[in-house]
Amino acid sequence: MKKDFDLVSLGELMLRLSPPNNERITRGDSLGKQVGGAEMNAIAGTAMLGLRCGIISKLPANDLGTYVKNRVRQCGVSDDYLVYDDDKDARLGVYYYESGAYPRKPRIVYDRKNTSVNKIDVSDYTDELYSSARCFHTSGITLALSEQCRKTAIEMMKRFKEQGALISFDVNFRGNLWTGAEAKECIEGILPYVDIFFCSEDTARLTFLKEGDAKSIMKSFTEEYPISIVASTQRIVHSPKRHTFGSIIYSAKDDKFYEEAPYADIEVVDRIGSGDAYISGVLYGLLAHEGDYGKALEFGNATSALKNTIPGDLLSTDLKEIEGIIKEHKSTGRVAEMDR
Numbered sequence: 110m111k112k113d114f115d116l117v118s119l120g121e122l123m124l125r126l127s128p129p130n131n132e133r134i135t136r137g138d139s140l141g142k143q144v145g146g147a148e149m150n151a152i153a154g155t156a157m158l159g160l161r162c163g164i165i166s167k168l169p170a171n172d173l174g175t176y177v178k179n180r181v182r183q184c185g186v187s188d189d190y191l192v193y194d195d196d197k198d199a200r201l202g203v204y205y206y207e208s209g210a211y212p213r214k215p216r217i218v219y220d221r222k223n224t225s226v227n228k229i230d231v232s233d234y235t236d237e238l239y240s241s242a243r244c245f246h247t248s249g250i251t252l253a254l255s256e257q258c259r260k261t262a263i264e265m266m267k268r269f270k271e272q273g274a275l276i277s278f279d280v281n282f283r284g285n286l287w288t289g290a291e292a293k294e295c296i297e298g299i300l301p302y303v304d305i306f307f308c309s310e311d312t313a314r315l316t317f318l319k320e321g322d323a324k325s326i327m328k329s330f331t332e333e334y335p336i337s338i339v340a341s342t343q344r345i346v347h348s349p350k351r352h353t354f355g356s357i358i359y360s361a362k363d364d365k366f367y368e369e370a371p372y373a374d375i376e377v378v379d380r381i382g383s384g385d386a387y388i389s390g391v392l393y394g395l396l397a398h399e400g401d402y403g404k405a406l407e408f409g410n411a412t413s414a415l416k417n418t419i420p421g422d423l424l425s426t427d428l429k430e431i432e433g434i435i436k437e438h439k440s441t442g443r444v445a446e447m448d449r
Contacts, residue, residue: 114242115160115396116277117190119262120148120251121226122166122177123202125381125422134207134218144180145204145422147248147281150382153184154389154412154424158431160396163187163242165265167229169199174225177201184423192233194225201225206381209349215380219285227255231264238268244305244396245269246277246388252295253286259295266302275395279307279388282316289316300334305395307340307388323357324366331361338402340391340409342384343371350377354414356387358406367406372414372438379420386416386424390431411435 125145128137149164156162164186168174170193181188202221209215245266252259266276278299282292293316300306310326313319319326327339338360345353355371390412394405411434416424 112241112243113161114163114187116152116155116244116246116392117163117165117238117242118148118152118246119165119229119265120146120247121202121221121224121254121258122146122149122164122168122181123204123221124173124177125204125206127206127208131208131210134205134216140205142176143421143423144177145382147250147279147385148246149181149184149186150385150422150424151246151279151388151392153186154386154416154426155393155396156185157424157426158389158393158397158408158412158428160393161187163190165190165229165234165238167192167194167226167233169193169201169225170195171199173201174199180423190234190238192229194228196225196228198223199225208379211348211350213349215349221254227257229258229261231261231268236268239265239274240272242269242274244275244277244392246279246392248279248281249292249296250281250283250286252299253283253292263299266299270302275304276302277305277307277388277392278303279385280309280312280316281307281384282312292316293318300330300336303334303336305338305340305392306330306336307342307391309342309344313341324359327357327359327366328361331359337361338395340387340406342387342413345371347374349380351375352377352380352417354383354410354417356406356410356413358391358402358409360402363402365402367402369403369406369410370438372410375414375417377417380417382422382424383413383416385422387413389424407435407438411438 126140152162202224205218390408394408
């Protein structure tokens with residue numbers, strides 16, 4: 110049976126405000142506005158690569174909500190599952206981001222308490238939602254926002270799973286939202302529903318108290334829970350403007366690890382959203398090329414590497430560009446400086 114969407118995702122949509130040209134929040138007088146949010150970042154990339162994607166969220170019924178809705182549409186993501194908050198206290202989450210330059214690290218200030226997404230409920234949607242997609246994605250950020258968000262996310266996971274959807278989950282731990290112990294207890298409760306699991310090695314050690322090397326940690330999740338795929342990113346930060354990025358994917362069905370050479374010395378313009386872009390590439394690969402986990406790895410690494418070079422939270426690309434980046438990354442010969 111053909112579904113309306115390949116992928117839908119639940120998460121908060123936020124306004125990002127940043128001072129230009131590496132200026133400081135404490136000194137600059139102007140801010141550029143953009144739209145972001147972990148789950149939106151992830152599915153926007155998947156949509157740009159050619160799959161049908163939709164975002165599930167709640168926005169204030171005002172001009173800021175309209176701005177975000179328009180940006181969602183510009184990314185090729187459906188707004189069919191956006192609902193709106195008409196209350197007088199309706200508000201959109203905001204975060205302020207200051208870029209870093211060695212030795213100054215990037216800085217973030219959040220203003221996301223009591224936002225409209227924290228009112229989202231399964232009663233906002235009809236049962237048709239849960240049979241609409243091949244895959245449902247959310248993250249630990251959504252679980253950590255509030256008890257209401259957590260309840261809604263977990264119930265949606267269960268209902269999508271009952272309708273045959275794959276469940277994708279990114280731990281995406283944020284220490285300013287909840288403690289490692291809180292995250293561990295909550296996430297271990299939802300892992301029996303998860304098919305595709307994104308968790309970095311550092312997060313596995315710090316949050317889930319895992320020991321051993323990266324591969325044994327990844328495999329342990331599939332031994333403890335009915336998880337099919339585990340993906341783990343590996344980033345080396347040489348400086349705020351120079352990173353090396355790679356990853357490992359483990360398939361429990363094949364009992365096989367998939368790896369490739371990392372993208373070395375990426376020229377970082379904006380790292381925000383690059384982990385989400387990795388997810389977008391992996392999910393594209395898994396859904397467009399079923400069973401080809403090596404290809405999912407290649408798409409994930411390439412989309413993440415590219416996102417580091419693009420300002421803002423959201424990826425900007427297409428399938429042709431990503432396939433070209435993958436081809437060049439695998440090439441051992443001379444590579445043209447410019448496509449023309």
